[in-house]
Amino acid sequence: MRTLLLALAAAAALALLATSLVVVDETEHVVITQFGRSVAVLSDAGLHAKLPLPIQRATRLDKRVLFTEQPATELLTADKKNVIVSTFLSWRIGDPLRFLTSLRTREAAEARLAALVQSELGGTLGNLPFSRVVPAPKEGGGLAQVEAHVLAACQDAALRDFGIEVVGFGVTRLGYPAQNLQSVFARMRAERERIARGHRSEGKAAAQKIRAEADRERSAALADAEAEAQRLKGEGEAEAARIYADAYGGHAAFYGFLRTLESYEKVLQENTTLVLPADSPFLELLLSRTPGGAAAPGAAR
Secondary structure, eight states: OHHHHHHHHHHHHHHHHHHTEEEEOTTEEEEEEETTEEEEEEOSSEEEEOOOTTTEEEEEEEOSOEEEEEEEEEEEOTTSOEEEEEEEEEEEESOHHHHHHHTOSHHHHHHHHHHHHHHHHHHHHHTSOHHHHSOOTTSOOTHHHHHHHHHHHHHHHHHHHHOEEEEEEEEEEEEOOHHHHHHHHHHHHHHHHHHHHHHHHHHHHHHHHHHHHHHHHHHHHHHHHHHHHHHHHHHHHHHHHHHHHHHHTTOHHHHHHHHHHHHHHHHOOTTOOOOOOTTOGGGHHHHOBOTTSOBOTTOOO
16 A cells, blocks of 8 residues: 555656646747746747646747738729739747737637738728839839838737737739729730830930931031132142242233233133223233334224
Protein backbone atom coordinates (compact mmCIF):
# COMPACT_ATOMS: atom_id res chain seq x y z
CA MET A 1 0.00 0.00 0.00
CA ARG A 2 2.78 2.35 0.90
CA THR A 3 4.45 1.58 -2.43
CA LEU A 4 1.27 2.38 -4.30
CA LEU A 5 0.90 5.69 -2.53
CA LEU A 6 4.48 6.59 -3.33
CA ALA A 7 3.92 5.71 -6.97
CA LEU A 8 0.77 7.83 -7.11
CA ALA A 9 2.56 10.74 -5.45
CA ALA A 10 5.44 10.48 -7.91
CA ALA A 11 3.03 10.39 -10.84
CA ALA A 12 1.21 13.44 -9.52
CA ALA A 13 4.49 15.28 -9.04
CA LEU A 14 5.56 14.44 -12.57
CA ALA A 15 2.21 15.63 -13.91
CA LEU A 16 2.51 18.90 -12.03
CA LEU A 17 6.06 19.32 -13.27
CA ALA A 18 4.99 18.61 -16.85
CA THR A 19 2.24 21.22 -16.71
CA SER A 20 4.67 23.71 -15.16
CA LEU A 21 7.04 23.63 -18.13
CA VAL A 22 6.36 25.15 -21.55
CA VAL A 23 8.47 24.50 -24.66
CA VAL A 24 8.20 27.48 -27.02
CA ASP A 25 8.95 26.85 -30.70
CA GLU A 26 10.64 29.55 -32.77
CA THR A 27 7.56 29.76 -35.02
CA GLU A 28 5.06 30.60 -32.28
CA HIS A 29 4.03 32.89 -29.46
CA VAL A 30 2.78 31.36 -26.21
CA VAL A 31 0.32 33.38 -24.13
CA ILE A 32 0.08 32.42 -20.45
CA THR A 33 -3.35 32.99 -18.89
CA GLN A 34 -4.28 32.68 -15.26
CA PHE A 35 -7.93 31.95 -14.61
CA GLY A 36 -8.76 33.44 -18.04
CA ARG A 37 -6.64 36.58 -17.67
CA SER A 38 -3.48 37.02 -19.75
CA VAL A 39 -0.41 37.38 -17.58
CA ALA A 40 2.58 36.76 -19.90
CA VAL A 41 3.66 36.34 -23.50
CA LEU A 42 6.51 33.97 -24.33
CA SER A 43 8.04 34.67 -27.76
CA ASP A 44 11.62 33.44 -27.29
CA ALA A 45 12.21 29.84 -28.29
CA GLY A 46 13.18 27.43 -25.49
CA LEU A 47 11.97 25.96 -22.19
CA HIS A 48 9.94 28.22 -19.90
CA ALA A 49 8.28 27.69 -16.51
CA LYS A 50 4.76 28.56 -15.37
CA LEU A 51 2.37 27.62 -12.64
CA PRO A 52 0.83 24.19 -13.13
CA LEU A 53 -2.65 23.49 -14.36
CA PRO A 54 -5.32 24.51 -13.67
CA ILE A 55 -3.82 27.73 -12.31
CA GLN A 56 -2.13 28.82 -15.53
CA ARG A 57 -2.72 27.70 -19.09
CA ALA A 58 -0.63 28.13 -22.28
CA THR A 59 -2.20 29.16 -25.60
CA ARG A 60 -0.04 28.84 -28.72
CA LEU A 61 -0.27 31.35 -31.58
CA ASP A 62 1.54 31.15 -34.92
CA LYS A 63 3.99 34.02 -35.39
CA ARG A 64 4.93 33.25 -39.01
CA VAL A 65 3.82 35.41 -41.92
CA LEU A 66 0.51 34.03 -43.17
CA PHE A 67 -1.15 34.54 -46.53
CA THR A 68 -4.84 35.02 -47.17
CA GLU A 69 -6.42 35.20 -50.62
CA GLN A 70 -9.61 37.14 -51.02
CA PRO A 71 -12.18 35.84 -53.52
CA ALA A 72 -13.20 37.94 -56.51
CA THR A 73 -15.42 40.83 -55.51
CA GLU A 74 -17.35 43.21 -57.76
CA LEU A 75 -16.88 46.83 -56.72
CA LEU A 76 -17.96 50.21 -58.07
CA THR A 77 -15.73 53.12 -59.12
CA ALA A 78 -16.52 56.81 -58.63
CA ASP A 79 -17.99 57.09 -62.14
CA LYS A 80 -20.25 54.08 -61.58
CA LYS A 81 -18.16 51.53 -63.48
CA ASN A 82 -18.05 47.97 -62.14
CA VAL A 83 -14.74 46.15 -61.69
CA ILE A 84 -14.03 42.62 -60.46
CA VAL A 85 -11.07 42.48 -58.07
CA SER A 86 -9.19 39.55 -56.50
CA THR A 87 -6.62 40.33 -53.79
CA PHE A 88 -4.16 38.76 -51.37
CA LEU A 89 -3.03 39.79 -47.90
CA SER A 90 0.09 38.77 -45.97
CA TRP A 91 -0.02 39.21 -42.21
CA ARG A 92 1.30 38.03 -38.86
CA ILE A 93 0.40 38.43 -35.23
CA GLY A 94 2.03 41.60 -33.96
CA ASP A 95 0.33 41.89 -30.57
CA PRO A 96 -0.44 38.40 -29.20
CA LEU A 97 -2.47 39.64 -26.22
CA ARG A 98 -4.77 41.82 -28.32
CA PHE A 99 -5.11 39.08 -30.93
CA LEU A 100 -6.07 36.51 -28.30
CA THR A 101 -8.65 38.72 -26.63
CA SER A 102 -10.23 39.93 -29.91
CA LEU A 103 -9.99 36.97 -32.29
CA ARG A 104 -8.25 33.92 -30.76
CA THR A 105 -8.15 31.84 -34.00
CA ARG A 106 -6.73 32.16 -37.50
CA GLU A 107 -10.14 31.55 -39.04
CA ALA A 108 -11.65 34.47 -37.15
CA ALA A 109 -8.67 36.64 -38.14
CA GLU A 110 -9.07 35.83 -41.83
CA ALA A 111 -12.78 36.63 -41.71
CA ARG A 112 -12.19 40.01 -40.06
CA LEU A 113 -9.33 40.82 -42.43
CA ALA A 114 -11.49 39.98 -45.45
CA ALA A 115 -14.16 42.38 -44.24
CA LEU A 116 -11.55 45.06 -43.55
CA VAL A 117 -9.97 44.70 -47.00
CA GLN A 118 -13.32 44.82 -48.77
CA SER A 119 -14.30 47.94 -46.86
CA GLU A 120 -11.03 49.80 -47.53
CA LEU A 121 -10.77 48.63 -51.14
CA GLY A 122 -14.38 49.54 -51.87
CA GLY A 123 -13.89 52.98 -50.34
CA THR A 124 -10.70 53.60 -52.29
CA LEU A 125 -12.15 52.53 -55.64
CA GLY A 126 -15.33 54.45 -54.91
CA ASN A 127 -13.30 57.66 -54.73
CA LEU A 128 -11.47 57.09 -58.03
CA PRO A 129 -12.86 57.24 -61.57
CA PHE A 130 -12.38 54.22 -63.79
CA SER A 131 -9.68 56.04 -65.79
CA ARG A 132 -7.57 56.39 -62.62
CA VAL A 133 -7.93 52.74 -61.67
CA VAL A 134 -6.76 51.62 -65.12
CA PRO A 135 -4.78 54.63 -66.39
CA ALA A 136 -3.09 55.12 -69.76
CA PRO A 137 0.41 53.60 -70.06
CA LYS A 138 2.24 56.92 -69.60
CA GLU A 139 0.07 58.13 -66.74
CA GLY A 140 0.84 57.55 -63.10
CA GLY A 141 -1.31 56.07 -60.34
CA GLY A 142 -3.43 53.06 -61.21
CA LEU A 143 -3.40 49.86 -59.19
CA ALA A 144 -0.10 50.71 -57.47
CA GLN A 145 -1.73 53.77 -55.92
CA VAL A 146 -4.80 51.76 -54.92
CA GLU A 147 -2.67 49.02 -53.34
CA ALA A 148 -0.54 51.49 -51.36
CA HIS A 149 -3.62 53.29 -50.02
CA VAL A 150 -5.41 50.09 -48.98
CA LEU A 151 -2.24 48.66 -47.39
CA ALA A 152 -1.71 51.74 -45.22
CA ALA A 153 -5.35 51.80 -44.11
CA CYS A 154 -5.41 48.07 -43.29
CA GLN A 155 -2.13 48.25 -41.36
CA ASP A 156 -3.44 50.91 -38.99
CA ALA A 157 -6.85 49.34 -38.40
CA ALA A 158 -5.68 45.72 -38.10
CA LEU A 159 -2.94 46.46 -35.55
CA ARG A 160 -5.15 48.76 -33.51
CA ASP A 161 -8.23 46.54 -33.41
CA PHE A 162 -6.90 42.99 -33.73
CA GLY A 163 -3.19 43.02 -32.92
CA ILE A 164 -2.43 41.95 -36.51
CA GLU A 165 0.54 43.34 -38.43
CA VAL A 166 -0.36 43.54 -42.12
CA VAL A 167 2.83 42.96 -44.13
CA GLY A 168 1.60 43.22 -47.71
CA PHE A 169 -1.41 43.69 -49.92
CA GLY A 170 -1.84 43.32 -53.65
CA VAL A 171 -4.33 42.91 -56.47
CA THR A 172 -3.96 39.54 -58.16
CA ARG A 173 -6.65 40.04 -60.79
CA LEU A 174 -8.60 42.96 -62.14
CA GLY A 175 -11.46 42.12 -64.45
CA TYR A 176 -14.38 43.85 -66.03
CA PRO A 177 -18.00 42.79 -66.28
CA ALA A 178 -19.33 42.37 -69.81
CA GLN A 179 -21.04 45.76 -69.75
CA ASN A 180 -17.68 47.48 -69.17
CA LEU A 181 -15.64 45.77 -71.88
CA GLN A 182 -16.76 48.09 -74.67
CA SER A 183 -15.78 51.18 -72.70
CA VAL A 184 -12.39 49.62 -71.91
CA PHE A 185 -11.75 48.87 -75.58
CA ALA A 186 -12.90 52.37 -76.55
CA ARG A 187 -10.44 53.91 -74.07
CA MET A 188 -7.64 51.74 -75.42
CA ARG A 189 -8.40 52.76 -79.00
CA ALA A 190 -8.61 56.43 -78.02
CA GLU A 191 -5.27 56.21 -76.23
CA ARG A 192 -3.57 54.56 -79.21
CA GLU A 193 -5.01 57.23 -81.52
CA ARG A 194 -3.77 59.96 -79.19
CA ILE A 195 -0.28 58.47 -79.20
CA ALA A 196 -0.34 58.18 -83.01
CA ARG A 197 -1.43 61.82 -83.34
CA GLY A 198 1.38 62.83 -81.06
CA HIS A 199 3.93 60.97 -83.18
CA ARG A 200 2.55 62.52 -86.37
CA SER A 201 2.64 65.99 -84.85
CA GLU A 202 6.23 65.48 -83.72
CA GLY A 203 7.16 64.29 -87.22
CA LYS A 204 5.58 67.33 -88.87
CA ALA A 205 7.31 69.67 -86.45
CA ALA A 206 10.66 68.01 -87.14
CA ALA A 207 10.11 68.24 -90.92
CA GLN A 208 9.20 71.93 -90.68
CA LYS A 209 12.27 72.58 -88.59
CA ILE A 210 14.49 70.82 -91.14
CA ARG A 211 12.93 72.75 -94.04
CA ALA A 212 13.29 76.05 -92.21
CA GLU A 213 16.93 75.30 -91.47
CA ALA A 214 17.56 74.36 -95.10
CA ASP A 215 15.88 77.57 -96.31
CA ARG A 216 17.91 79.61 -93.87
CA GLU A 217 21.14 78.00 -95.02
CA ARG A 218 20.14 78.50 -98.68
CA SER A 219 19.36 82.18 -98.12
CA ALA A 220 22.62 82.64 -96.27
CA ALA A 221 24.56 80.93 -99.07
CA LEU A 222 22.87 83.08 -101.75
CA ALA A 223 23.54 86.23 -99.78
CA ASP A 224 27.19 85.26 -99.34
CA ALA A 225 27.50 84.48 -103.06
CA GLU A 226 25.86 87.79 -104.05
CA ALA A 227 28.12 89.71 -101.70
CA GLU A 228 31.17 87.93 -103.09
CA ALA A 229 30.05 88.65 -106.67
CA GLN A 230 29.57 92.32 -105.88
CA ARG A 231 32.94 92.44 -104.20
CA LEU A 232 34.66 90.83 -107.19
CA LYS A 233 32.80 93.12 -109.59
CA GLY A 234 33.88 96.16 -107.64
CA GLU A 235 37.45 94.95 -107.52
CA GLY A 236 37.35 94.32 -111.30
CA GLU A 237 35.99 97.74 -112.05
CA ALA A 238 38.52 99.36 -109.76
CA GLU A 239 41.31 97.40 -111.40
CA ALA A 240 40.07 98.37 -114.88
CA ALA A 241 39.94 102.01 -113.88
CA ARG A 242 43.41 101.75 -112.47
CA ILE A 243 44.72 100.17 -115.69
CA TYR A 244 43.05 102.89 -117.78
CA ALA A 245 44.49 105.55 -115.54
CA ASP A 246 47.96 104.01 -115.72
CA ALA A 247 47.77 103.57 -119.51
CA TYR A 248 46.52 107.02 -120.32
CA GLY A 249 47.77 108.99 -117.37
CA GLY A 250 50.51 110.59 -119.48
CA HIS A 251 48.28 111.09 -122.58
CA ALA A 252 45.15 112.69 -121.23
CA ALA A 253 44.22 114.27 -124.56
CA PHE A 254 44.58 111.01 -126.43
CA TYR A 255 42.57 109.22 -123.70
CA GLY A 256 39.82 111.81 -124.07
CA PHE A 257 39.90 111.39 -127.84
CA LEU A 258 39.44 107.60 -127.52
CA ARG A 259 36.60 107.97 -125.04
CA THR A 260 34.86 110.38 -127.40
CA LEU A 261 35.23 107.93 -130.28
CA GLU A 262 33.74 105.18 -128.10
CA SER A 263 30.79 107.45 -127.36
CA TYR A 264 30.30 108.17 -131.06
CA GLU A 265 30.39 104.45 -131.79
CA LYS A 266 27.65 103.79 -129.28
CA VAL A 267 25.46 106.74 -130.22
CA LEU A 268 25.94 107.27 -133.94
CA GLN A 269 24.40 104.35 -135.76
CA GLU A 270 23.38 104.25 -139.44
CA ASN A 271 21.03 107.12 -140.42
CA THR A 272 21.28 108.70 -136.96
CA THR A 273 20.11 112.28 -136.56
CA LEU A 274 21.21 114.36 -133.57
CA VAL A 275 19.84 117.77 -132.67
CA LEU A 276 22.35 119.48 -130.40
CA PRO A 277 23.43 123.06 -129.70
CA ALA A 278 26.34 124.23 -131.82
CA ASP A 279 28.51 124.69 -128.76
CA SER A 280 27.88 121.16 -127.39
CA PRO A 281 31.14 119.48 -126.33
CA PHE A 282 29.82 116.33 -127.94
CA LEU A 283 30.11 117.99 -131.37
CA GLU A 284 33.58 119.33 -130.83
CA LEU A 285 35.38 116.51 -132.62
CA LEU A 286 32.77 116.20 -135.36
CA LEU A 287 32.92 119.89 -136.19
CA SER A 288 36.69 120.17 -136.10
CA ARG A 289 38.34 120.85 -139.48
CA THR A 290 40.87 118.74 -141.20
CA PRO A 291 44.15 120.38 -142.21
CA GLY A 292 42.63 121.00 -145.71
CA GLY A 293 39.84 123.11 -144.20
CA ALA A 294 37.04 120.54 -144.76
CA ALA A 295 34.89 119.20 -142.01
CA ALA A 296 35.74 115.80 -140.64
CA PRO A 297 34.11 112.94 -142.50
CA GLY A 298 30.76 111.74 -141.11
CA ALA A 299 30.04 115.06 -139.32
CA ALA A 300 26.51 115.23 -137.97
CA ARG A 301 24.01 117.80 -139.05
